[in-house]
Amino acid sequence: MVKEIIVIGAGLAGLTCSVKSASKNMHVKLFSPAHSERSQSVMAMGGINAALNTKGEDDSVNEHYTDTINAGQHINNHNAVEKLTNDAPEIIDWLSKLGTSFTRDDDGNVDVRYFGGQKKMRTAYAGARTGKQILTAINTECRKWEYKDKIKRYVGWRFLSLILDDDKVCRGVVMINENTEEIRDFYADFVVIASGGMNKVFGKISGSLHNDGFVSGKLLHQGIELANMEMIQYHPTTIETPVKRMLITEAARGEGGKLYTLRNGEKWYFMEEWYPEQGALMPRDVVSRSIYRVCHEDDMGIDGENKVYLDLTHLDEKTVKTKLDEVYDVCMNYLNLDPTREPIPVYPGVHYFMGGIRTDDAHKTNIRNLFAIGECSSQYHGANRLGGNSLLGAIHGGWVVADQLEEISCENNSSEEYEILNYEYEAYENWKELQKEANNISSYEIEEEIANIMNRTMGIYRTESELKEGLNKLDSLETIHVNSHGCYYDYILLKSLTDIAKAMLSSALARKESRGAHQRLDYPETNEEYLKTTVISFDNDELKITFNDTEERMSW
Amino acid sequence: MESITVIIKTSKGMKEYTYEGNLNIPVTTLLERINVKHDIKIHYSSSCLQGLCGSCSMIINGLPKLACKTFVNEEATTKKMHKITIEPLSKFHVVKDLVVDRTSMFENIKNSRQWLEEESRINQDNLEFEYEASQCYGAILPVTSSKISKQESNMDKLKFLKENYSNHFYNDCVKSLACENICPMNIQTQRAISIMNRHSIWKFHKLLKK
Numbered sequence: 016m017v018k019e020i021i022v023i024g025a026g027l028a029g030l031t032c033s034v035k036s037a038s039k040n041m042h043v044k045l046f047s048p049a050h051s052e053r054s055q056s057v058m059a060m061g062g063i064n065a066a067l068n069t070k071g072e073d074d075s076v077n078e079h080y081t082d083t084i085n086a087g088q089h090i091n092n093h094n095a096v097e098k099l100t101n102d103a104p105e106i107i108d109w110l111s112k113l114g115t116s117f118t119r120d121d122d123g124n125v126d127v128r129y130f131g132g133q134k135k136m137r138t139a140y141a142g143a144r145t146g147k148q149i150l151t152a153i154n155t156e157c158r159k160w161e162y163k164d165k166i167k168r169y170v171g172w173r174f175l176s177l178i179l180d181d182d183k184v185c186r187g188v189v190m191i192n193e194n195t196e197e198i199r200d201f202y203a204d205f206v207v208i209a210s211g212g213m214n215k216v217f218g219k220i221s222g223s224l225h226n227d228g229f230v231s232g233k234l235l236h237q238g239i240e241l242a243n244m245e246m247i248q249y250h251p252t253t254i255e256t257p258v259k260r261m262l263i264t265e266a267a268r269g270e271g272g273k274l275y276t277l278r279n280g281e282k283w284y285f286m287e288e289w290y291p292e293q294g295a296l297m298p299r300d301v302v303s304r305s306i307y308r309v310c311h312e313d314d315m316g317i318d319g320e321n322k323v324y325l326d327l328t329h330l331d332e333k334t335v336k337t338k339l340d341e342v343y344d345v346c347m348n349y350l351n352l353d354p355t356r357e358p359i360p361v362y363p364g365v366h367y368f369m370g371g372i373r374t375d376d377a378h379k380t381n382i383r384n385l386f387a388i389g390e391c392s393s394q395y396h397g398a399n400r401l402g403g404n405s406l407l408g409a410i411h412g413g414w415v416v417a418d419q420l421e422e423i424s425c426e427n428n429s430s431e432e433y434e435i436l437n438y439e440y441e442a443y444e445n446w447k448e449l450q451k452e453a454n455n456i457s458s459y460e461i462e463e464e465i466a467n468i469m470n471r472t473m474g475i476y477r478t479e480s481e482l483k484e485g486l487n488k489l490d491s492l493e494t495i496h497v498n499s500h501g502c503y504y505d506y507i508l509l510k511s512l513t514d515i516a517k518a519m520l521s522s523a524l525a526r527k528e529s530r531g532a533h534q535r536l537d538y539p540e541t542n543e544e545y546l547k548t549t550v551i552s553f554d555n556d557e558l559k560i561t562f563n564d565t566e567e568r569m570s571w
Numbered sequence: 572m573e574s575i576t577v578i579i580k581t582s583k584g585m586k587e588y589t590y591e592g593n594l595n596i597p598v599t600t601l602l603e604r605i606n607v608k609h610d611i612k613i614h615y616s617s618s619c620l621q622g623l624c625g626s627c628s629m630i631i632n633g634l635p636k637l638a639c640k641t642f643v644n645e646e647a648t649t650k651k652m653h654k655i656t657i658e659p660l661s662k663f664h665v666v667k668d669l670v671v672d673r674t675s676m677f678e679n680i681k682n683s684r685q686w687l688e689e690e691s692r693i694n695q696d697n698l699e700f701e702y703e704a705s706q707c708y709g710a711i712l713p714v715t716s717s718k719i720s721k722q723e724s725n726m727d728k729l730k731f732l733k734e735n736y737s738n739h740f741y742n743d744c745v746k747s748l749a750c751e752n753i754c755p756m757n758i759q760t761q762r763a764i765s766i767m768n769r770h771s772i773w774k775f776h777k778l779l780k781k
């Protein structure tokens with residue numbers, strides 16, 4: 016019997032899982048609102064980590080493991096990280112064979128560069144467009160399997176809900192077509208969620224607009240546990256543009272870029288002074304806090320504003336234009352600034368979600384037959400992610416899950432009728448009625464309000480009073496009648512965003528310590544008691560939080 | 572504060588809006604602000620908002636462009652006295668307002684079978700071109716096309732590719748060079764084609780004769 020797999024999301028994680036499953040003779044339905052070429056994965060610039068040890072630095076997978084755990088402040092799932100770092104060199108090899116045009120050194124080896132939080136050159140890259148280059152390769156492979164009818168793509172479809180049977184086993188999904196608003200059910204032996212980060216709760220951040228967090232929010236509502244939701248990465252170097260805060264990749268510092276501000280009219284390389292060994296290449300949480308300190312505690316931001324300089328002017332012009340081509344383009348296009356001649360004004364911005372759907376080292380969720388991979392999952396990065404580990408994690412997730420799907424036996428007896436589809440139809444009809452009311456508040460206003468609350472309360476530093484105030488404000492938004500401009504999805508999205516936002520604030524409240532990306536002004540110390548995974552779920556309409564062992568396995 | 576007239580071709584016909592404010596913004600930001608200000612939803616596709624994903628192509632003042640990389644001040648003030656016209660791409664089925672369905676393009680790529688049947692080898696001298704080609708938003712010019720032409724050894728596949736290639740490039744392309752001006756990634760499409768011609772056609776012939 017051929018196994019049927021549903022994959023939600025067609026970024027690197029979803030694509031890898033699909034391609035690998037197809038090659039193991041399974042049948043895949045791959046859903047996404049837009050084609051893979053539009054996913055956030057194509058935005059990844061800097062690189063992907065693997066201890067290839069080609070630079071005579073005596074690097075090893077053990078060191079990659081240790082660096083990852085240290086950066087994550089020991090609340091990563093250690094077993095998961097062990098597999099991740101062990102498999103990394105093989106993943107690079109696989110990607111090369113698929114045709115990724117990695118930048119190569121003079122010996123023809125995949126070149127590696129320095130990245131934050133790692134003392135060895137370990138980050139493989141393809142110019143400054145690593146994500147795009149890798150995606151092109153896997154996507155091409157995917158077409159091959161589409162052509163052979165092993166993978167069927169559904170583009171323009173968004174996830175609406177899981178289909179769960181009476182024993183809480185996942186049987187399939189209900190999806191909505193963005194263009195026609197058709198609501199439909201799809202069944203499979205296994206469902207794999209690969210829907211990316213929860214970007215929209217913070218408004219517009221460095222990543223893609225498609226990854227709004229709807230899936231994670233809806234899953235929470237349906238009884239799926241989320242984990243480490245308070246762990247939100249501020250990338251140290253983002254630039255302010257009229258569009259949004261855009262990212263300047265860590266590779267800019269990996270290639271030798273320096274951070275400074277002006278003190279008495281002179282350049283002050285504060286990172287080198289405070290952290291002589293690794294300087295500007297400390298882990299991201301440390302660099303972001305340092306910039307915060309310069310601007311807010313020392314009051315030494317450039318021109319009295321919240322910014323410091325990222326300086327590339329001393330680098331060889333060719334390095335900037337070829338190895339950092341994307342940095343050059345972004346600065347020229349959106350700041351009208353030539354980074355080979357002028358320093359770039361930067362400040363930390365929300366970038367990545369270490370937390371998400373609770374997953375164990377096998378990428379299993381707490382619901383039987385449901386997996387989660389890529390940025391929406393949560394086991395690899397702990398309290399802070401190393402740059403270059405998320406592309407790796409996304410691909411690894413797809414790889415690990417496909418292997419298991421092949422192994423796990425499944426009984427396929429689903430001819431049951433499920434209530435959920437009718438429920439979704441009804442919800443849609445209710446919305447239509449609601450939209451007829453006058454004086455509804457615009458969905459744009461609510462989205463903005465949620466983002467404001469999150470940006471205010473979930474910054475680099477947090478306090479109990481602010482978090483509580485944020486939660487109250489979120490509660491008050493829930494009773495408002497919303498006008499979603501004829502777009503059903505925009506309407507249901509708000510409920511999910513509110514749930515996710517609450518889960519983040521509640522988790523941040525519960526973790527009464529400071530660790531990695533989670534810094535509490537009222538609990539500034541790291542506390543051994545919290546060497547745990549924060550787990551949040553709905554229990555009779557109330558959010559419930561527990562702290563679980565980081566290596567805990569799911570029971571199925 | 573400057574003011575401009577924005578004309579948008581929506582599913583409900585041509586609509587005209589006045590926008591006041593900073594003009595040093597890309598067209599995606601302009602659309603976003605018009606939606607919020609007028610409390611409406613004009614549908615358009617976007618994802619990365621920084622010229623990396625190709626979602627937001629639309630016709631701006633008559634030419635296909637990426638809305639997130641096209642700045643309003645350049646379009647509206649210098650070229651067309653305080654006016655900007657925004658329409659959906661004209662070669663595809665319009666789904667809603669500025670959103671088009673480009674499935675046919677992806678289907679064509681799939682059916683042209685641009686992938687290697689074997690493991691890819693490293694072509695050190697071809698790397699730069701491969702890097703450039705795989706920046707293509709539609710991955711129409713994927714790195715593999717050039718890899719295939721250098722490497723593929725499966726005979727049936729080569730025969731298929733040869734037919735396909737001569738239909739599309741030799742007989743269909745009129746070499747007007749217009750694509751070079753339009754490509755938002757500045758990919759030198761003619762150079763790409765000529766490199767592929769060089770690698771492929773003769774190689775296909777040679778291989779197939781054997």
Ligand SMILES: Cc1cc2nc3c(=O)[nH]c(=O)nc-3n(C[C@H](O)[C@H](O)[C@H](O)COP(=O)(O)OP(=O)(O)OC[C@H]3O[C@@H](n4cnc5c(N)ncnc54)[C@H](O)[C@@H]3O)c2cc1C
Binds near residue numbers: 146174
């Ligand atoms: C600017 C930038 C630079 C980065 N640079 C690096 C780097 O150098 N190295 C590194 O390791 N990482 C980097 N990252 C992080 C990395 O890009 C992501 O973590 C990674 O690509 C995630 O892959 P994914 O497959 O999980 O998600 P994505 O690629 O985001 O894919 C998510 C998929 O889910 C789909 N989806 C979303 N919502 C729904 C829904 N409701 N229903 C159905 N489908 C849905 C999306 O359309 C998409 O197809 C960077 C990120 C950004 C933003």
Ligand code: SF4
Binds near residue numbers: 706708
């Ligand atoms: S070559 Fe340029 S214009 Fe053509 S599809 Fe690719 S990116 Fe678009």
Ligand code: FES
Binds near residue numbers: 621
């Ligand atoms: S939104 Fe990605 S290119 Fe414009």
